[in-house]
Amino acid sequence: MPVTYTKVEKITDAAAVKLAYKPTHPGLFEVAYAEGDYNSKLVAARPYAKGEILCKVEGITAGPKKYTSVQVGKDDHIELNSDLVFMNHSCNPTVSLDTDTMTVVAVVDLKEGDNLTFFYPSSEWEMDQPFPCWCGAEQCVKNVQGAKFLSKETMSRYFLTKHIQTLLEEREAAASAAQV
Numbered sequence: 464m465p466v467t468y469t470k471v472e473k474i475t476d477a478a479a480v481k482l483a484y485k486p487t488h489p490g491l492f493e494v495a496y497a498e499g500d501y502n503s504k505l506v507a508a509r510p511y512a513k514g515e516i517l518c519k520v521e522g523i524t525a526g527p528k529k530y531t532s533v534q535v536g537k538d539d540h541i542e543l544n545s546d547l548v549f550m551n552h553s554c555n556p557t558v559s560l561d562t563d564t565m566t567v568v569a570v571v572d573l574k575e576g577d578n579l580t581f582f583y584p585s586s587e588w589e590m591d592q593p594f595p596c597w598c599g600a601e602q603c604v605k606n607v608q609g610a611k612f613l614s615k616e617t618m619s620r621y622f623l624t625k626h627i628q629t630l631l632e633e634r635e636a637a638a639s640a641a642q643v
């Protein structure tokens with residue numbers, strides 16, 4: 464599906480933004496705009512079963528590491544160029560963003576209106592713009608900075624992209640070598 468998308472940078476009038484809003488994936492998910500910095504979110508526009516693919520990730524472009532980018536390799540980052548950029552992080556996520564298959568997959572059963580969130584360190588090694596997490600999950604990591612800053616035990620609870628698995632393995636190997 465071709466994606467037509469214009470990112471709204473700062474929202475000072477959510478009602479006006481909603482009036483002008485054209486979803487990039489109508490019928491699948493949509494942005495719930497909220498005023499203020501980074502307060503908006505992406506919500507399901509229909510139910511999904513656990514394991515179901517919400518969409519293929521299309522229309523991406525390569526770019527520098529930014530708060531909107533997604534890491535797809537050790538040194539490679541992309542922009543999503545769609546409403547998917549509004550997916551927030553959660554330590555108890557509802558979807559995975561699989562950059563190996565370029566799909567968004569439900570990791571729990573979802574109802575219409577449910578918040579679509581993924582675990583940012585599943586793709587990000589060292590984030591450009593770390594933040595204190597508001598997700599409130601029981602096992603919240605509190606500071607979302609990237610996989611580099613989390614233990615392998617914490618990371619083992621989540622879906623991980625191949626580049627993050629590799630980077631974690633390299634970190635463990637380096638730590639073992641340093642102990643010898």
Ligand SMILES: C[S@@+](CC[C@H](N)C(=O)[O-])C[C@H]1O[C@@H](n2cnc3c(N)ncnc32)[C@H](O)[C@@H]1O
Nearest residue numbers: 501502503530531548549550551552596597598
């Ligand atoms: C790509 S944006 C996601 C959409 C963002 N909520 C917005 O309204 O533009 C990523 C930014 O959203 C915020 N964010 C996402 N998930 C968060 C969370 N669980 N806790 C706190 N801030 C979060 C952070 O500021 C992060 O840098």
